[in-house]
Amino acid sequence: QVQLVESGGGLVKPGGSLRLSCAASGFTFSNSYMSWIRQAPGKGLEWVSYISSSGTTVYYSDSVKGRFTISRDNAKNSLYLQMNSLRAEDTALYYCARERDYHMDVWGKGTTVTVSS
């Protein structure tokens, strides 16, 4: 079945780095646009980043631009989010999702990132 499974979350100190992964299965990953969306504890959803099917086009929210890097490996059916210079406000549950025309039709269960000293 169509599935996205995130991993790589954890506890990191402010200023530290973390790399999230998202493994896709059950659909043609290489033809799919993908995004990362996060949800701070008890808060709403926030779009973080987008990547085109080939990986040549990427976009970021202003809150993470210059600190986060989205990438993908279509041979491995995998999506990544490299997060550097992490701040307390980056603490959230991070979801990867398949995007189609500005809506997310498949979501993973998320991986938790906690930034704290």
Place this chain on the structure above:
Amino acid sequence: QSALTQPPSASGSPGQSVTISCTGTSSDVDSYNYVSWYQQHPGKAPKLMIYEVSKRPSGVPDRFSGSKSDNTASLTVSGLQAEDEADYYCSSYGGSNNLVFGGGTKLTVL
């Protein structure tokens, strides 16, 4: 990019209809027919309920419907059922390669 504005809560009795609003600006909701709605139960991932203002994905009951007028989008849930109790989020393309979400509405089935 500012978040879209949703009421924090909404409620209705079983069988009734409830409408949740999502107010944006001329730069997002009013400019694009790319409004989506997501349902999120506690501890679960969001689920797409409506896309492109009023389209329903396969498997979503037709009790859920979406509409838009100017800078305000709406989600209507008809024939409320207990399992509809959840948080609902709207989103819209905001131009400049940006996607914005609403703050969420907690729907309570009385």
